[in-house]
Amino acid sequence: SAVISQKPSRDICQRGTSLTIQCQVDSQVTMMFWYRQQPGQSLTLIATANQGSEATYESGFVIDKFPISRPNLTFSTLTVSNMSPEDSSIYLCSVEDNWAGNEQFFGPGTRLTVL
Amino acid sequence: ILNVEQSPQSLHVQEGDSTNFTCSFPSSNFYALHWYRWETAKSPEALFVMTLNGDEKKKGRISATLNTKEGYSYLYIKGSQPEDSATYLCAPGNAGNMLTFGGGTRLMVKP
Numbered sequence: 419s420a421v422i423s424q425k426p427s428r429d430i431c432q433r434g435t436s437l438t439i440q441c442q443v444d445s446q447v448t449m450m451f452w453y454r455q456q457p458g459q460s461l462t463l464i465a466t467a468n469q470g471s472e473a474t475y476e477s478g479f480v481i482d483k484f485p486i487s488r489p490n491l492t493f494s495t496l497t498v499s500n501m502s503p504e505d506s507s508i509y510l511c512s513v514e515d516n517w518a519g520n521e522q523f524f525g526p527g528t529r530l531t532v533l
Numbered sequence: 534i535l536n537v538e539q540s541p542q543s544l545h546v547q548e549g550d551s552t553n554f555t556c557s558f559p560s561s562n563f564y565a566l567h568w569y570r571w572e573t574a575k576s577p578e579a580l581f582v583m584t585l586n587g588d589e590k591k592k593g594r595i596s597a598t599l600n601t602k603e604g605y606s607y608l609y610i611k612g613s614q615p616e617d618s619a620t621y622l623c624a625p626g627n628a629g630n631m632l633t634f635g636g637g638t639r640l641m642v643k644p
Binding site for chain 2: 419422449453459460461462463466510514521522523524525526527
């Protein structure tokens with residue numbers, strides 16, 4: 419299965435600032451996803467990171483707030499812009515492993531606290 | 534937006550007890566049902582992917598069943614151990630493999 423790393427593992431940020439989260443995979447994958455889990459809530463899909471084109475955002479999420487880059491098949495970034503305390507969440511990237519029956523594998527997550 | 538429900542929300546059991554929890558989901562537009570185990574500060578770990586009605590899968594002391602007609606899946610843990618303590622997530626996926634996660638069942642196993 420794919421091995422996924424994320425940076426940073428956690429951060430505490432001030433309101434109004436932005437944070438970029440990196441996701442690195444040890445093999446080339448077609449599909450990469452970004453999720454978040456707000457306190458007490460389900461894991462929710464933010465967007466699908468498409469290589470070479472704009473990300474596909476789910477309802478309730480917009481590019482201005484969560485810009486995503488996908489420069490190649492092993493790397494993606496998610497930026498949380500103009501943060502507010504409501505953005506305090508765990509952010510996870512995941513990849514679809516075509517060699518493992520399309521299972522999705524997750525990174526360890528980035529725990530973000532916005533003051 | 535799919536409505537995926539997991540019950541119970543949390544569960545405390547003694548070491549050695551067997552336990553089970555439920556995931557219910559809309560049966561329309563269903564392609565596969567994923568179960569994950571998520572320990573604090575670690576990556577969610579994929580347990581099972583099931584697609585066919587009546588599927589049963591087993592991994593050690595953990596097993597799962599799937600009923601796609603009525604839209605539910607059960608996860609069973611036999612002889613719970615403290616290391617089984619985690620949040621168990623289910624997620625039905627559509628043909629595009631877009632997953633919708635339930636709220637999870639948080640299991641705590643006391644030694």
